[in-house]
Amino acid sequence: MENISIQQFKKEYVKKFEQLYAYRYDEGSSREHFVALGELVRNYYMNNWKSTIDEYKEKETKQVFYFSMEFLPGRMLKSNLLNLDILPVVEEGLRELGLDLDEVSMGEADPALGNGGLGRLASCFMDSIASTGLAGHGNGIRYQYGLFKQKFIDGYQVELPENWLRNGNVWEVRKENKAVIVRFGGQVYMDTDEEGNLYPRYENTKNILAVPYDVPQIGYHNGIVNNLRLWSAEIPYGEEYLFRTEEERDEVKQITEVLYPDDSNYEGRLLRLRQEYFFSSAGVQSIIRYFKTLDEDWSLLPDKIAIHINDTHPALVVPELMRILIDEEELTWDQAWEITKKTISYTNHTILQEAMERWPIDMLEHLLPRIYHIIAEINRRHIEKKIPLYGEELTYRTTIIEDGQVKMANLAIIGSHSINGVAKLHTNILINETLHDFYLMYPNKFNNKTNGITQRRWVQLSNPGLTSLLDDVIGTDWKSNPEELILLKAHVDNSELLNRLEAVKLENKKRFAKYVKDEMGIEIDPNAIFDVQIKRLHAYKRQLLNVLHILDRYSQIKENPDIDIPKRVFIFGAKAAPSYHYAKQIIKLINAVADLVNNDTDIKDLIKIVFVENYGVSLAELIIPAADISEQISLAGKEASGTSNMKLMANGALTMATMDGATIEIYDYVGKENIYIFGLKNNDVKKYHQNQSYNSRNIYEGNASIKRVLNMLVDGSIPGIYHEGQDIFNSLVKFNDEYFLLKDFDSYIQAHKQADKDYQDREKWNRMALLNVANSGPFSSDYTILRYADEIWKIEPQVENLISSYTPVK
Ligand code: C3B
Structure with missing residues (x-):
């Protein structure tokens, strides 16, 4: 401007x-x-x-439309x-x-229109698309209520409604003239028109008005402003009489009323299916309406439009685009199918089986009869075409419809030209294990796009101290080309600079300490190690392993109060899905351990525990710049990528990690001296599974520290927990410790001992921190998005690209 x-x-x-x-x-x-x-x-x-x-x-610039059920833009x-x-x-x-x-x-x-990593990634991508000068827009849902507001009452998580729109939203523009109708339910009959062509005749459908609210996505210093289009459900004008009962009216309102608070867990709920079709259909309809204004041949659709689906939640764009092309625009099936596949691409974000979407046929057929017909036909043709090429066995393993269910990942893969994972290991697991059958059929569809983060929000805005240090030392070009951060490496022996880096960190820690004092009444020492684990609460992410470490450390201090270790503040931020009982028990445990430890004067503040309430984007902006240690401790093979790992690294935290997700790539960049790696590798875990040779009870019986710590869960050492302690103990001992915490315990403790030692050597620590900042550039979402643009979407920057030295990395 x-x-x-x-x-x-x-x-x-x-x-x-x-x-x-x-x-x-x-x-x-x-x-x-x-x-x-x-x-x-x-x-x-x-x-x-x-x-x-x-x-x-x-x-007629080619534009990409990023369909996502979730966006977490932050303020x-x-x-x-x-x-x-x-x-x-x-x-x-x-x-x-x-x-x-x-x-x-x-x-x-702070619009919490997402659960966690997937939604925040979508928002980093929106910022990067605009900032690298690409023509691309978001398509999602304008939830009236965002992800629940988390409160702790007596240490338990309580969920309150998040009415983020109470005071309106200055950024959004309601565009009634761009509204479209989305049809649900009813019956569909194939009929013939006067010319003898088959067409679907709908009866008794419920027609809902989808009204878009557009939010600007402003590019960095380049004059570009793209669109994030969020849809809201309303009763169509003049059709109020069709929604006569309170119930019917509520049903409309409910479609965009509230975000499902489940992360990486699938529940086949009708309302969720309604939401998915609602924004998928509205988005595709508005794209088609735009394309028609260009007055181009349909075969050019993939040259003008790319549609990307963020996980399978918008996978109904496949049959929806088919429906419009065939039923409304009267293309042949084969023409429509070619166009659809060329237009759509898909990202997979998880290999957790419990997160894979599978809709019951009955539900789909009842809610979306025509869409179900089309899916069934896609599947019929797929099977028919592939059997001669791959045989029955393999082909049937790729079926979209099986056991009364529609498998959305299979639909997304078959109906698109590209499927990518979000980190190298994750993509390899997709190729070699989870989706191997599809890989045999479509090797060229598979590719990797390691996630990224925007340094604009996660460094420039949230860490002004570090930003001005960087500007002084390496100039300001890193802001438009984050790979320039590597220039910092030349200063690794400059002790004055290292001191300054430490001073910046200290200021950020004081800022967070003030928040903790003001909001929680807990006094924490900014000179302590701030050890941070911030992410959704999930068994595979192993917050519990972190707790076991705390209990072990606590016991040692109690035994030997003169122990020479630096103070630690363990910082947690995590929401649990409201129906995820085990995760909520772990929240209660963390809060109970916090009460015990924070009020025990014997340990002389050597440990403090801070579990912030209502973790989200805004709190992340406060915590990440203040972190010394970044906990990335998922069981190897389970975390698809992780993105807090990148944000924390970029702010000079050292990573304490298993070899999982994109953390492996962080390791590759910073080198083994500048990261703490522990635990089983993916292949080790696989072997244990193959041989069924893991026995957690043996470890419990044979390892005195583990035994001591686990016994604390059940012997009354932690006041305030009841059956939680026993249930958690059972998960680890009786039910064979699904996520191998006990197996990884010793090496985790060792890694933390090393971190204690290193922290006491301030110069060494600061050097490691600096090298983490220096190597964080490649994890910019600007590069990630340029790879999507170049290799998947086939679109090019529209303005002179500020990201000057972009080199595609495979
Ligand atoms: C998450 C994964 O769990 C993370 O490893 C990954 O970094 C992000 O997506 C972004 O790719 N994820 C999520 O937040 N929600 C899902 N339903 C599936 C994956």
């Missing part, structure tokens, strides 16, 4: 505020200031938003100011008006 002076900004701001509220700006609350500032900032990007979209259309104010290149002006202008941008920013609600 054009330069704006501080003076001019101040004038415009005060005017905007007073026009909005009719009282003096210095009487406003942060919330009101946020709204006023948001309203003003809109003026600064609206022209670019329009011209970006107009230009794509004029030039957008500062990110928008940063990308518009007016952050310093606004910050200073507000300061001169006696206002603080950080406080004003707190007036914005």
Whole structure:
């Protein structure tokens, strides 16, 4: 945008505020200031938003549409100011008006329209698509209520509604003129028209209006503003009489009312299927409407449009696109099928069986009769075509419909031209194990795209101290080309710089410590090691292993109060799915251990435990810059990629990890001296499974420290837990420890001992931290997204690419 002076900004701001509220700006609350500032900032990007979209259309630029059930953008104010290149002006202008941008920013609600990694990845990607100058947009759901607000009551997780829209949303634009109808239910009959062509005749359908709310996705200093289109369900105008009962009206409202709070767990609920079809259909319809304005031949659709599906939640775009092309645009099946496959691509985010979507045939057929017909026909043709090539056995293993269920991953693979995993190990597991049969059929569809993160939010905005250090030492080019961070490596022996890096970390730790004191009343020492595990609570992520380490450390200190180890603060942030009983028991355990340890004066503050409530994007921005240790301790082979590992590394935390997900690639970049690796490898785990040779009870019986720690769960050592202790104990001993915690325990403890030792050598630690920052550049989502663009979507940056030295990495 054009330069704006501080003076001019101040004038415009005060005017905007007073026009909005009719009282003096210095009487406003942060919330009101946020709204006023948001309203003003809109003026600064609206022209670019329009011209970006107009230009794509004029030039018929190929555009990608990223379909995702979840987006976790975080607060957008500062990110928008940063990308518009007016952050310093606004910050200073507000300061001169006696206002603080950080406080004003707190007036914005953090839209929790996602569960965790998958949703946050989608938002990093939206930022990177715009910032690398690509023509690409998001397509999702405007949930009225985001992911639940987490409270701890008596140490238990309680879920409260997250009414993020209570005060409106300044960034969104409701576009009623772009609304479409999505049809559910009823019956479909194949009929013939006057010319003798077959067409589907619908009866008794429920027609729902999908209204888009568009949210700008502003590129970094490049004038591009793309679109994030979120759909809301309404009763169609003039059809209120068709929704006569409260129940019928509620059914409409419910479609976009609340986000399902399950992460990596599949539940075949009708409402979820409604949501999935609703935003898939609305998105495809609006794309088709756009394509028709270009007046091009249908065969050119894949040259103008790419549709990407983020996991299988939007996999119904496959039959939906087929439906529109065949039923409405009257293409032949074969024409439609070619176009569909060429247009759609798919990312797989998990190999956990319990996360694989499979819809009961009855439910699909009842809710979406025509869509089910089409899926069945896709499958029939698939089987018919592949049997002669691959034989019956293999072919039937790839069927979409089996045992009364429709397998969405199979539909997504068969109906697209590309399937990728999200880290090298994950993609290899897909190719060699989980999806091996498909790999034999379609070797060229498979590819890897290791996840990434945007340094704009995760370094520039959340860690201003580190940002100015970097600017001083290596210049500012890393901001548009994060690989330049490697230049920092040349300074690894500069002790003055290392001290400065330590000072930045200390400031960030103090900032977090203040939050902890103010919000939780817990006093923590900023000189302690801040040991951080922030992610959804799931058995495979093994927060429990972290707890076992804490209990072991606690016992040792109790035994030997003069032990010479640095202080540790164990920081947890994690929500559990409301129906995930075991995960909630672990939350209760962590809180009980925190009560025990935090109030035990014998241990002289050598351990503190902070379990923050309601972890989400905004808290991550506060915690990550303050972290010394990044816990990435999933059982090898289970975490598809992980992305907090990248954010923490970029902020100078050292990684404590198993060889899993993208952490393996972090290891490859930083080298074994600058990371703590422990535990079984994927192949070791596989062997145990093959030989069925794991016996956790033997480990329990034979390992004195493990026995001591596990006994604490059941012998009353931890006040406040009841059956939780016994259930967790049983999962580890009686039920053979599904995630191999006991097997990995010793090497985990050893790795932590090494970290204690290294932390006491400040220079050594700081050097390792610096090398982590220096090697974090390749994990920029800008590079990830350029690989998607180049290799999958076949689209090119529309402006001179700021990411100057991009080299495709395989
Ligand atoms: C997550 C995976 O669990 C992470 O390993 C991965 O980094 C992210 O996706 C992003 O790729 N994931 C998720 O958050 N929700 C799912 N339903 C499946 C995977």
